[in-house]
Amino acid sequence: MDSNIVASNFIEQAIIEDIKEKGLKKIVTRFPPEPNGYTHIGHAKAICIDFLTAEKFKGYTNLRMDDTNPNKESEVYVKALMEDIKWLGFKWKNLTYASDYYEFLYNCAIDLIEQGKAFVCDLSAEEVSSMRGTLTEPGKESPYRNRSIEENLKLFKEMRAGKYADGEKTLRAKIDMSHPNINMRDPVIYRILHVKHFRQGDKWCIYPMYDFAHPLSDAYEQVTHSLCSLEFEDHRPLYNWFVDNCRILPGVKPRQIEFARLNIDGTVMSKRYMHELVQKGYVDGWDDPRLPTLSGFRRKGYTPSAIREFCTRIGVAKSNSIVQPHILEACIREELNKNAVRVVAVLDPIKINITNYPANKTEKIAISNNPTIENSKKHNILFSNELYIEREDFMIEPTNKFFRLTLNGYVRLMGAYIIKCDEVVKDKDGNIDHLNCSIVYDAKEQNIKPKGTIHWLSRNEAVKIKTRKFHSLLKEGEVYESGMVDKIINPNSMEEHISFIEPFALKQKSNLQFIRNGYYIEDSRLSKKDDRVFLETVSLKDSK
């Protein structure tokens, strides 16, 4: 093991200590999602931590589906999880399932029973709950706690054989009902569930609990470091209890280390919330761009590297923090600015007519595919007397720091001419219908140097498209509580616009981007069937 590795966070620090003290040869981590929902950006943080720390120590990471609750899990999520992790660019060593270990886990339970460290309990869920005690008062021991080993063995085997109904019996660890840590008060480790498991079918009717299955699965896979989020800190003593008390475990004992999970300001990361939004049709699906799912980010055009960069920028620590969406946005903006092919789009157009340019004339204007790239390729757009410009690029009366087009003011049309707005033509309702402008052919002679440059499209060339601009799903100031979705949903979370884009955009195969004032467009479906051009726009500035 390379001893020159420098820790960049507390987890790596702990691992380095473990390597010295325990003489570990290989570092193994695991990413253990429950397949009951889609991968979100919070998972991405955990994925990066799991995979990158193993990578740093030249170890490996297993992808383990934590499928111990057949009521919630399904194959579709397994596939989505794998796809998302691959998309992020990580490769797991082994794909495993907690359910693959059911037989092993069963044997671990038998082992505990044989040691007198687990017992079959006949108490109902309500009774167990009422006897657990409170945060400040100790619990009471189950009357079934002192059954003989033989009886426990017989009963547990009968549980497995399907002799009992759901909830009729449980297997509990025999620890300490007066332990100050409630997790240690004889926790249930197996429950009866006559439910079909998506992989095991009807093979089992008893299912292990997370607290039991997780540490033992880690140990079974020879995971050295089991990294999880802060809410499991209280479970660590239990984790260690199982690892210490099961006698049929191989090799090195795994160590659980906790870190703070990701919170993004204004974003609800809970799977329950997202399930509700999808089920009630408030969003298109799990890949709706308003959702913080990886598939949603992918559809918006975020790249895996931007998401990984985000995860490294936010760091790993133990304090509960809420990161601002600016950080993620900065990551994608930085990348797109450097790499994206840029096309001109007018998102919210107003018409302008150039009064001193021939009506039947057009000329090709070459614009760079990406001005930040030296000697970048160029492509042409057509100039004519009828154009669209962005509505926000015009103000009749300029405010103090407005440098774009104003009535009687000058502006440069990107790549083309300097124009002056001579007249604002309004319709009967007083809304702007179009602007009459004139090209200032002798700008040099007149020494006119407009400060602003704006983008534009020729009306006879521009391709009409439907765009969307997304805003927060939550009403301002609202906080999500489960079951509250109907009340807190922001009815204006999506605006549809008619926009225009240059024809060159249609030839691009993927990731068309247009960056301006925080706007960002993706067009993953541009070349898809039905010839429907469909852009989605997201304002990065407003994404909160």
Add this chain to the structure above:
RNA sequence: UGGGGUAUCGCCAAGCGGUAAGGCACAAGACUUUGACUCUUGCACGCGGUAGUUCGAAUCUACCUACCCCAGCCA
């Protein structure tokens, strides 16, 4: 009134007894055919508070304070 955690710039976050990294955001300036991008500069005499140990403390000690998590046969 129990147990487990966390407190360093607006937001993340380094720091591990030798005198406060970095990123995002923000501000000022330069450059610019998108006032974008890029560049340059600025941005905690201060590290939740109060005592103490020390030549020296964000780092050690004690006592406070605030916030987060835990009483599923969920994970």
